Amino acid sequence: MPLEYLIFGVITFLLTGAQCEVTEVFAEAGSQAVLPCKCIPSYPFIPYIIWRKADKGTVWRKDRNGLQYWSPKLTQRVRCPHSQFERGDFSLKINNVMEEDGGDYTCHVEHGNQVVEKVVTLRITKASVSSPVPIWGDDVSISCNVTPWPHGASVRWTLNNSPFVPQTGIASNRGTSENVVREKATARLTGNWTCVVDYKGKEGRAFAALTVRGVIQPSEDDSKVYAAVGSAVTLPCVFSPGLIPSNPAWEKLKPEFLFKPAPGRLPASFSPSKPFSPHPYDQSASLNEVEFEDGGRYRCSGIVEGQRLTRNMQLVVAKIHSSIPSKNTGSVTLTCQLSDTSEVTRYEWVHVVYDLNGTQSVGSIQEGKTLSMSTASEENQGEWACHFYREHVLLGNVTYHIQLMSGLSGQKPSGVSHNTAALVGLSFLLLVLLLILAQMYKNHQRRKRIFQYPALETIVHTVSNEREERERNQVKK
Incomplete structure (x- = not known):
């Protein structure tokens, strides 16, 4: 008898066309989950559809008379679109899925002589911090x-x-x-x-x-800030909005202390943030006029919720050094110098020309850290800018002016003026020494002539003393 029942069940299963499949569905918590259930349409029969969840009973059901049933807990979140039934799509949609919605669901469809059963495992994913x-x-x-x-x-x-x-x-x-x-x-x-x-x-x-609150600018330690000699620069130190650090401080770190940096002396032009700034979370500082020696590592800090937050950064200073050959050949060599070149991969020289209206235009462009040119050529006169890059990212630039009239570099006229002043000073000093020597020589000659006649010298002194005595007696009378 049991064997006969088994054979009967298998034959019934095959005749009715029942199918059983398992499908995996992932849905993030709070999103919409679609549990698929599709079969071949069979017209004109009205399907009987029922969705169940393991150990939870019926979730949604539609009888052949058109009546529908929803689980009381899912009434507002579950639906099965009727517009898809004609296509044999009986998928269940669950809105705003929750972690407790995860589990095994069964779709049972009786569509004419066709019976379809599908098992769907819904897994709810959720990430939390x-x-x-x-x-x-x-x-x-x-x-x-x-x-x-x-x-x-x-x-x-x-x-x-x-x-x-x-x-x-x-x-x-x-x-x-x-x-x-x-x-x-x-x-x-x-x-x-x-x-x-x-x-x-x-x-x-x-x-x-x-979102991590703290110093948001610079976003990481050892960020580099580039500035040219003589320019003004801002060292950023911005805390997250809403964070007001107490006891803010700035330090320049000594380069010799690599593992445990020690504070050094801040530059003369260093200016910290104002105490009553309208944005107290911004503790950025500035240097009004950067010098080449100002390059190095700086650290800003402030106490937030009992712990001191710090951020280290590095100021990289750029300048252009000019050198003139020992033999004045009418040429000059410009070198782009930086206090730290670890990030620089490429240098570019740009000739900037201004017309009478002050309009700026870019002339020739040359590659390399150094640039040699003739100072006698009018084409080289004007402004030269050294641009330095990391790959294709422009890090900064520094400019250099060549005198329009002399055709010499900006530092050479300065050198000439210094030499001229020194020469004039030396000539004046030499002239004074010559006059002193001449006067000393005249005095020596006069004394030499007087010493040849000692009796005459005695007479002169005697006459002079008698004259002074008569003048004093007249005053007394």
Whole structure:
């Protein structure tokens, strides 16, 4: 008897065309999930459709008389579009899915003589952050949950659409549907996180945003700021909006202390942020007139929620050095010098020409760190700018002016004027020495003549003394 019942069941299954398939569906929490259930249309029969969830009973049902039934808990979120029935599509849509919606669903369709049953496993993915807006240096964890967890699945993380490489490692505990990234909060963690779950050819994704509060500009330590000698420059130090640091401070770090930098003396033209600035989160400082010796590392800091946040940056100063050959051949060599060239990969010299109206135009362009030119040529007169690049990114520039009249470099007339002043001073000093020597010689000759006649000298002194005595007696009378 049992064998006969088994054979009867198999024959009934084959005659009715019943089918059973299992489909994996991933949906992120809060999104819409579509549970597929499709079969070949069979007109003109009215289908009987029922969706069930394992251990939860009926989710949605449509009888042949057209009446529908919804689960009380899903009335507002579940629907099965009638417009697709004619195409044999009886897929179930669940809006704003929650983690408790995950599980196995069964679609049962009786369409004429055709009976279709399909099993759909709905897995809800969700990414969460322990603290969405941590302070720089805090412990932070980003979790990836899948309900129910697909055993044997692989999980990977991306940050701002790039694969994330952890510094402290990824902690996995798939038995509890958890995959966690644990890191110290830094600017590199800021952005959009994506948890990607791969399972049986299907891919599930979940997203989370993380913002680290602290010094947001510069965004990372050892950022470089470029400035030309004689120009003004701003050293940025901007905290996250809403963060008001207490006891803000600026320091210039001594270069000899590599592992534990020690503070040095700030430049004379250094100007910190004003105490009563309208934007207290902006603690940027400025140098009114940069000198080449001002290049180096600087550090800004401030106390936020009991911890001191710091940011190091480097000021790179650029200048143009001119050299003239020992033999005056009417030429000059310009060299573009930077206090730090670690980022520079290319130098470019641009000749800038101004017309009578002050309109600027770009002349010749030459490559290289040094530039040699003839100062006698009118074509070389005007302004030359040295542009320095990292690959194709312009880092900064510094300009140099060649005198229009003399055709000499800006530093050569200065040198000539210094030499002329020195020559004039030396000539004047020599003239004074000659006059003193001449006077000394005359005095010597006069004394020499007087010493030849000592008696005459005695008479002269006696006469002079008698005259002075008579004048004093007349005054007394």
